Amino acid sequence: MVRESFAIGSVRVRAGAARDLALPITRLVTGADVDLPVRVLHGREDGPTVWVNAAIHGDEVVGVEVIRQVLAGLSAKTLRGTLIAVPIVNVHGFMIGSRYLPDRRDLNRSFPGSPRGSLAARIAHLMMTEVVAKCEVGIDLHTGSDQRSNLPQIRADLDDPRTRDLAEAFAAPVMLNARLRDGSLRHAAREHGATVLLYEAGEARRFDDWAVDAGVDGVRRVLARLDMIDAEPGEDPPPSVACDRSGWVRARGSGILHLDVHLGQEVEQGQRLGGLSDSFGRRVRLVHADRTGIVVGRTEAPLVNSGDAVVHIAERD
Structure with a gap:
């Protein structure tokens, strides 16, 4: 039996296909359109629907490279389930290397957003309705801010058994039991019933290779734990150190x-x-x-x- 196509925005992605699309956000003062870039891999076989996103803060580029490398190693023909990749959420900030939106709002304090609110609220609402609402698991990729660098780590609700299981599968050096912040994507997604991992690694405005490599390996291990892809052969990584x-x-x-x-x-x-x-x-x-x-x-x-x-x-x- 052929798997049903996947609806997102104004398109439908057939089973076994990958599709790039642009979800409209707004227009610049020049009249140029600003869109949310999305790639959907809709596998031939049934499985979970998962999203992975980066650059909610526009100067955090490590996650963009993580997503690029993860996508390069995946095929919709062999994927089990559906993966939605959003490499750049804060498009305005990313274009000018700024953590914030033009009005200085922090997008990661603006969820779940509103279709008629501020620019931050509208982007948050678009992300929630077109991506998060369709998924059961999400991975939110971040780096350090304000001239800080972070050890590769997962921040999540480790008291939740499923979340902890996926955090352990990611196998970052550290997994931190981190409280939810009001207005964050992780908080809003949890309210919708999604299991969310937040990955922190590296420094803003830099492609730290060690942070990228740990992120790529971790995302792939989570997809394997969800049985969306086959596990990589080789030795198991050292277990994460759990921190309270x-x-x-x-x-x-x-x-x-x-x-x-x-x-x-x-x-x-x-x-x-x-x-x-x-x-x-x-x-x-x-x-x-x-x-x-x-x-x-x-x-x-x-x-x-x-x-x-x-x-x-x-x-x-």
Whole structure:
């Protein structure tokens, strides 16, 4: 029996086919159309409907490359189920390398949105109605912000058995039990009954190869766990370290920062993480860990002011 075609926007994608389409968002002041780019792979065989998206923040480009590489290795003829890929959600921000939309709104605080609200609300509504509402699982790809880099990690509701199972399948170095934020895609999708993983890795505006590779491998492992593709042969990856909470160590003075710790390093409470110096190299203040755990994020900015976040430490579950 032939599988039914998949409806999205104004088109239908037949079973065993891939289709690129552009969902209308708005027009620029020049009159040029702005569209949400989407690729649908509608497999010949039945299976889950899953979405993967990136660049909700327009300067977070790692996920765009993750999606490109994942799609390059998939075929609708062999896929079981349906995959909806949205590589660039914040099209306006992506075009100018900005985290935000032109009105300075954070798109990831604007879900589920509204068809007659702000630009952010309209994009959020389009994403929810045309993509999320059709899916049961989603993977939301992010990077660090504000000159910060992140260790590859999954943030999700690890108290939910299915979510935890998929987080374990992704096999990032760390999986963090992260609370839901009002207005986020993850929160709105959960309200619709979807299982959502949020992937964080790398730094904004950069294709960090290690962050891209971990993301590609993780997405493919989740698709395999859902039986949409065959699992890759070879050794199983190391299991993710489950972490229950996390927090940023903040600078207690201002100066030029020199960090002595790297992403993924395990640190002890009270351990020296680095130090602050003045412009002549005189030590102003040391930076110490306020908890025991794993370094999952760090600032890459050399200049810090008192109160700035410098090292993100996740505590083991």
